[in-house]
Amino acid sequence: MFRLSLSKVRGLVLCGGEGVRLRPLTYYFQKGMIPIGAEQKPLLEYIIRLLKLHAIMDICFLVGYKAEQIHNYFNEGGRFGVRLTYVYDRRGFGGTGGALLNAYRRGVIRDSDETLLIYYGDILSNINLSEMLKQHNESGAVATAAVVKGYQVPVGVADLRNGRVERLVEKPVLDIFVGIGILALEGKALKSLERLHREKQEMDLMRDLLPRLIEDGEPVHAYVTDAFWYDVGSTEQYEKLNDDTIEEHLGCLLAP
Numbered sequence: 001m002f003r004l005s006l007s008k009v010r011g012l013v014l015c016g017g018e019g020v021r022l023r024p025l026t027y028y029f030q031k032g033m034i035p036i037g038a039e040q041k042p043l044l045e046y047i048i049r050l051l052k053l054h055a056i057m058d059i060c061f062l063v064g065y066k067a068e069q070i071h072n073y074f075n076e077g078g079r080f081g082v083r084l085t086y087v088y089d090r091r092g093f094g095g096t097g098g099a100l101l102n103a104y105r106r107g108v109i110r111d112s113d114e115t116l117l118i119y120y121g122d123i124l125s126n127i128n129l130s131e132m133l134k135q136h137n138e139s140g141a142v143a144t145a146a147v148v149k150g151y152q153v154p155v156g157v158a159d160l161r162n163g164r165v166e167r168l169v170e171k172p173v174l175d176i177f178v179g180i181g182i183l184a185l186e187g188k189a190l191k192s193l194e195r196l197h198r199e200k201q202e203m204d205l206m207r208d209l210l211p212r213l214i215e216d217g218e219p220v221h222a223y224v225t226d227a228f229w230y231d232v233g234s235t236e237q238y239e240k241l242n243d244d245t246i247e248e249h250l251g252c253l254l255a256p
């Protein structure tokens with residue numbers, strides 16, 4: 001299994017949001033702490049165990065809403081065999097990009113000689129992070145986004161001609177590449193994030209930072225994967241997630 005130097009890879013998990021789409025559950029739980037699978041482990045535990053499997057031991061939680069639930073469960077990461085630190089969100093640094101910039105401003109991450117593996121905290125996956133980081137390192141990319149091919153539209157789609165419906169397709173799968181909320185980023189990209197912050201206080205990594213890097217002529221690549229992934233970002237999605245699916249794709253992460 002490919003390994004980057006542990007001193008040069010930092011895992012960053014974005015888990016500070018209020019989880020509005022998961023209400024009413026998130027009135028009581030931080031969204032990363034909602035129980036998953038037959039063993040009812042927190043969503044974030046699956047993420048931590050996946051990072052550790054791929055030798056990413058130095059991990060930072062970017063936290064805000066109900067952060068105490070996360071800290072009380074994971075503490076400094078000792079019982080999971082990783083080193084955990086926490087950076088709390090602060091006003092003026094909104095969105096995923098703002099959370100990352102806040103961590104940079106506080107000195108938790110550097111803008112040189114460090115690769116950041118950024119993982120959105122409502123995503124479950126068994127993606128091969130070692131392979132993704134290997135591609136990222138060898139390609140010389142400043143950013144590499146994990147993508148899958150095919151997106152299922154959550155509603156029916158109609159083909160119209162002159163107001164007449166000629167065809168209806170229920171929840172079609174579009175032949176496009178879709179980002180899955182996992183991103184490898186070189187620390188030097190944080191300089192672009194700094195410039196973006198002069199224009200807006202709320203920044204999104206996918207919507208704002210990656211397009212800016214492309215505009216600046218920086219190499220932004222994609223890691224195409226057919227790995228299992230699941231967005232647990234809404235109550236509807238959470239209700240559809242069954243224990244058998246978790247056992248099939250992620251059960252190995254909980255093995256002793």
